[in-house]
Amino acid sequence: MKRTCIVILGLFVLASVSAAEPIEIGNDLQLFWDDALIESKTGDVEFVLQRPEPKEMILATGEFWEGNVSAYFTFLQDGNEYRAYYRGAHYDTVKKVMTHREVTCVAVSKDGVHWKKPKLGIVDFEGSRANNIVWDGIGTHCFAPFVDSNPDCKPAEKYKALSRGRYVKGSFDTPERQKGIVGLYTFASADGLHWKQTSSQPVITKGAFDSQNLGFWDVNRSKYVCYSRLFIDGVRSIQFCESSDFVNWTDPVKLKYVDSPNEHLYTNAVAPYARNPKIYIGLPTRYLPANSRVEPLFMFSRDGLTFQRWSTAIIPESAPADRAGNRSNYAATGVLQLPDDPAHMSIYGTEAYYTGLDSRVRRFEYRTDGFVALQAKQAEIVTYPVVIGGQAIFINARTKKGGSIVVSLLDTAGKAIPGYTAKDAIAFSNNQIAAEIKWRDGRSLEALVGKAVKLQISMTGAELFSLQVK
Template identity: 25%
Template structure:
């Protein structure tokens, strides 16, 4: 008789019926598996995991301050794909900054303050790359309403599209924060069916830190977390709360309903591998293929620069920082709009691409802005990543590199593999080769699924069908446990997934 049990996979619990003679310690079901961490990787030979920096688009910046109401600085607030309207939408905030010296030689600045009215704009795009400013006709500017300005009560400083929400009147969630580092802090919650017209939550404020002095630092509400089954927010959790560590750190708070919130707990902080001036400013997070993908803003306080790195977690609490290179590179010289700072949003997955939008600036300190003069600017850029392409397993150019997975059970009848033919200057496309052998849990080759049986894969494809002498049906092996043994050269391996033929 079948026995029912819970099998832990990362942070989630997968339930399945399994025969006693066919139990796998790890059951991946039909979930896609990335190679971003070591959870399923047992061994690598002449291979390693490599972070793939996001590629900036050639037409960056995609939005530049060029309208009279846009000043000299555009900061991207949110980008999402509106499924109802089938269009990309962007909220961004224009501003004007000026640095100057007073008559006695002191540095001074003119900049927006928290007490100023909120100015925000809407941009639209069919493809996420080419953007237009619609004439909304909602706000008068210099005697005309022909602009893309939003009414002040239409813009939410903290905002997300909630696809988990069943009530269409609450499809969008927005929050407004009050308080400072010398007072207490509150957050009020608002609901909207269309991202423009808002209704306050009857339980406001939903977050109130009184009587504790101080506020959260820069904060991102990630929305619904499908792994931990809660709403979550990530914030800078120390410096703005004036904690004893006196360094910017990343915290996480959770809520079952956006109304009742836990106290933030620190989940990520600089370590001994970081330069001493390293701090973490904020961390946008998404859940992707069963992994938490975080992009902490690395703040180097000595030279006042920001760039994102990639971190990964299976449970949303313990993050691995195996890749210390910038995920999006800053510009190479001061004349580039993003030479000093890359302030990124969370990655946006759409079809076969992953877009990471960011505010780029060639200054952060007003001393730098003073030196740049009219060349000081902030504009909006985007960098793209291929599907599943945050991290790849890469190997040798000639001869086979190898990767063996841990044993696991699976659901589905076919194995699909996402790979890229890795071409060097003198390498031809047909020199890429990938073969996949199947093993028992104790590394014995499965008859008919060995190296010699495996049909070679030689081209780039996000969903290669893996086969052995023309055979691709693995239904008799479903449930497992099995191991995958990859042999490859001149290739980047991104992910694999077991599926049914109709998927």
């Protein structure tokens, strides 16, 4: 995995925590992407943005119902199947015109690496149903489905989507079934393949929506949420609204950022982080209007409204090639954990957009939890008091040759707890996703369950990504 050294100057702590208020972390994964859990840190230590490794090209959009401006890819998992939904569209760069109506397509995979376009027989396109088109009505420009995790979701609406009513024109007659008005309509499906439009009029009307507008069930709010496009003084921005029923929505509010400049964010790719849904991550694509280039960024939030956004692109134009042209370097929506590979997470990015006969999608691979690392040459970190809710501590970390991580436990007054001191601890010197912290006499945390302690973490030549008590 590549690393880029970006020091986070602003602290991203959403709530002030005192020693008198121990944090109930339970078994939740604790991500070391900011100072939220850290009471103090001394020494040479910083938060460092990570970059994913480019892997194989997994999809090309060369079918005659697809084309070189196929876009707005949404990757998701349903059971043991992975799916990629996207727009099929083509632009004649000589005539400067769209050549056929936009459609919504799907590709499927069992491993997230090898993808197929099923011949579904659902939609007729130029006399044939032997295609992977799943939707041909209003909203095909930026149709972005999600699997509804609402426990009260009707089986017939297991899949849902929000998409805009505005349509594109070109060297073809737009069918009446695709003509809507500005705003976001709702859609539903039992299987993610056979869709129906569930609102006759837009349910969200305040915004621009000419982007990938995302919805999902937010377990933290017990509501549906939507992240969509708006313009503020000519700058592309991201807004948020919520709904209890997917029909009636609050007025959108603009997202806030910690120490980030005002810049064009073309897409947002916001979603709950699967390993801890209390954290929201985003892969927004920054738009550079001077030459229509785009580059994906990383951001995350603890409330879904205020985000820490890094300024360096996570996928540079050189990773590997064909990313420097007009809108040729989008990050797709969706972070996937692939089968039998707990050590990595996959994201997907576009390349070769706009020119030629097709566009392409490439897989990129992160270390699990490895979007940001707490990196130390020589440092000591002390956490706020946390209530122990399990038998052992596991860390996701790696050390350099000769490096180490030592975890000891303190009481809420900062005094070492006998049996869990630095002298009792067995140093970690390795590269593991879930390494159990051990003490020399083999003791567990059983005697401390339900009690508040501070974790003292001494790091030498090491990177720490996450921690979990379970």
